[in-house]
Amino acid sequence: MKEMENLSSKQVFLSDTELFYTEKVNEKSAEISGEEANHLINVMRYKVGDLVNLTDGKGKIYKAKLIKIQKNTAWAEVVEFVEYQKTNENIRVFVPNLKSKDRMRFLIEKLVEIGILNITIFDSKRSIAKGGNNEKWEKITIAAIKQSLRAFLPNVYFEKSLAKIDFSNQIVLIFDQNAETYLSEIMFENDKNYSLIFGPEGGLDESEMNLHNSTKIKLSNYRLRSETAIIFAVSKIINL
């Protein structure tokens, strides 16, 4: 039987801790199916009686004991669980569709690891790649919360255009090389909502830049790739 870590003290962050994701878990019991079950049963070779860490992506991490394993599904009894506080909920990051799928994957992974809960990928006027791939992005997102042992599954949305997004009650910050306000001049407050908008390789076009009530932010005197600018800015803002 795998050794049980002391979940309650939040010392779950060992380098070899495995976290599995399932929607089918409550305070008493859990069912793991699909790819997660395959990984649990066939790759990691968990057996009946083993303890497993689960998250529902809704704020809880469960410790559960496997009671039954069939071909592609495992069932478990919950032993204990910890409920986490949502953080950084007031930060939304708007990511332009990037040409390179590798860079896109890497970017989403990093944003989730760093703790961004709201990511909107949009087709920018100058985006070369167009269209959403929600299924693929969700896979990356689930893998990243498992990696970083996070209890909340971020929302990754796709929008065809920035113009379709409702920015009411948001402080909108648009990152732009030609801006004169530096990020360090912005005081982030927990009780306000921030939408951070970044451009693609060729930059945002004028109509995208002219969203009402936005503040243009200069991040650097250097020319950063989109994903670098995004990860850099978010790292500056987020406290882990």
Place this chain on the structure above:
Amino acid sequence: MKEMENLSSKQVFLSDTELFYTEKVNEKSAEISGEEANHLINVMRYKVGDLVNLTDGKGKIYKAKLIKIQKNTAWAEVVEFVEYQKTNENIRVFVPNLKSKDRMRFLIEKLVEIGILNITIFDSKRSIAKGGNNEKWEKITIAAIKQSLRAFLPNVYFEKSLAKIDFSNQIVLIFDQNAETYLSEIMFENDKNYSLIFGPEGGLDESEMNLHNSTKIKLSNYRLRSETAIIFAVSKIINL
């Protein structure tokens, strides 16, 4: 002839600016050869009379006029140049060899874009991948300064072991999940030298952690991948 940007005002950071790297440039003339020449001549199709942006990686960016092009070499007359100040020279980043080559490439690229000038890649006791690939890393580094329009080519060293490195006159910060000092508690001062040491997937081992006079730093309550932790920490520290 390509339009000449006003280099002196430092408004060179247009999204379509091309910067070429050559060691053979002085205040009067330049020679571009090898891959850079191939890109200039055959891919970008520059012609005699065109203006080209060059850097020597030693702090200058030159504007030069092409005067002669042969098969795989181009010669140019320097029209003007701008000398840049070195920044962040007091920060050294120690990167453990990572298993994934993609993650390694991405990490080096991001560190260079963000402006780190001293990168030491080392075989950590628990590194799965071992050994250096200086030629490949230099390629990544050159590509990243061209991308970010930087005038300094960072030093990327390889060391077989942390134990071989001289940390005298350095404030050594070791990033460790179990540390109790947070990064935000460290006040970075420009006139002090900092060595930031990060562990590989499995963490640093005890002998690596016990470097004399090091401060252990906790970055996050979450489990970050090595490259995420490094990019995140460096983004917090560096001002662009």
